[in-house]
Amino acid sequence: MKAVILYGPPGGGKGTQANLLSRLSGFVHFDTGQYIEELLLDPISEKDSILEREKKLFDEGKLCTPSWVLDIVKKKVAVFHKAGLSVVFSGSPRTLYEAFGDDATEGLIPFLGRLYKQEGIFIFVLKVRPETTLARNSSRFVCSLCGQPILYSGIELSQCPFCGSVLRKRSLDKPEIIKERLIEYANRTEPIFTKLKEGNYDIYEINGEPMPQVVFNEIRAYLDIVAKENK
Ligand SMILES: [Zn+2]
Numbered sequence: 001m002k003a004v005i006l007y008g009p010p011g012g013g014k015g016t017q018a019n020l021l022s023r024l025s026g027f028v029h030f031d032t033g034q035y036i037e038e039l040l041l042d043p044i045s046e047k048d049s050i051l052e053r054e055k056k057l058f059d060e061g062k063l064c065t066p067s068w069v070l071d072i073v074k075k076k077v078a079v080f081h082k083a084g085l086s087v088v089f090s091g092s093p094r095t096l097y098e099a100f101g102d103d104a105t106e107g108l109i110p111f112l113g114r115l116y117k118q119e120g121i122f123i124f125v126l127k128v129r130p131e132t133t134l135a136r137n138s139s140r141f142v143c144s145l146c147g148q149p150i151l152y153s154g155i156e157l158s159q160c161p162f163c164g165s166v167l168r169k170r171s172l173d174k175p176e177i178i179k180e181r182l183i184e185y186a187n188r189t190e191p192i193f194t195k196l197k198e199g200n201y202d203i204y205e206i207n208g209e210p211m212p213q214v215v216f217n218e219i220r221a222y223l224d225i226v227a228k229e230n231k
Pocket residue numbers: 143144145146147148160161162163164165
């Protein structure tokens with residue numbers, strides 16, 4: 001079993017790569033952002049004061065409260081591990097606290113280390129230019145039903161090619177929110193890389209500019225995984 005963490009700015013392709021690992025190599029794709037969005041957009045969240053607080057942060061393009069995110073993520077990961085599943089994260093843990101915790105709380109990295117062992121943890125950083133980030137996010141849609149992300153390929157789709165449902169833009173992909181997220185990434189996520197290196201975790205830097213399949217082959221080579229035949 002492996003735990004893979006994919007980092008990169010918004011539009012860096014981490015969601016796409018995580019989906020490929022999921023479809024071709026049997027990983028569970030844990031997209032913390034999507035998981036949080038689902039929780040917060042669920043109408044029931046209006047009745048819960050904690051979820052209400054988190055929804056306000058989310059709507060303003062800010063990161064949700066780290067202790068809350070860490071708690072819900074660890075609970076979910078424990079379920080996957082118990083089921084014998086490898087897991088891939090796209091973009092999380094997002095902060096030093098989420099990654100390493102504090103005196104009272106175990107962070108996600110040591111938590112994963114206990115479950116999957118340090119040699120089972122693989123961390124990748126997808127490098128893309130800010131122009132690429134903005135261009136990709138401004139042309140990105142997801143299916144409102146199945147969540148399938150749609151890459152812009154020069155053809156405007158009106159419905160999801162998988163289930164036929166309506167496509168929508170994620171609220172996370174609005175330009176003003178993307179700028180906010182780029183700043184958050186630099187200030188809150190990048191310091192994690194330094195600490196990971198101090199903890200003797202290898203970080204594999206990957207050029208995220210090429211087409212997804214090129215990036216995927218590079219990731220797969222590091223993971224030494226033979227993808228299941230795509231039938
Ligand atoms: Zn769909």
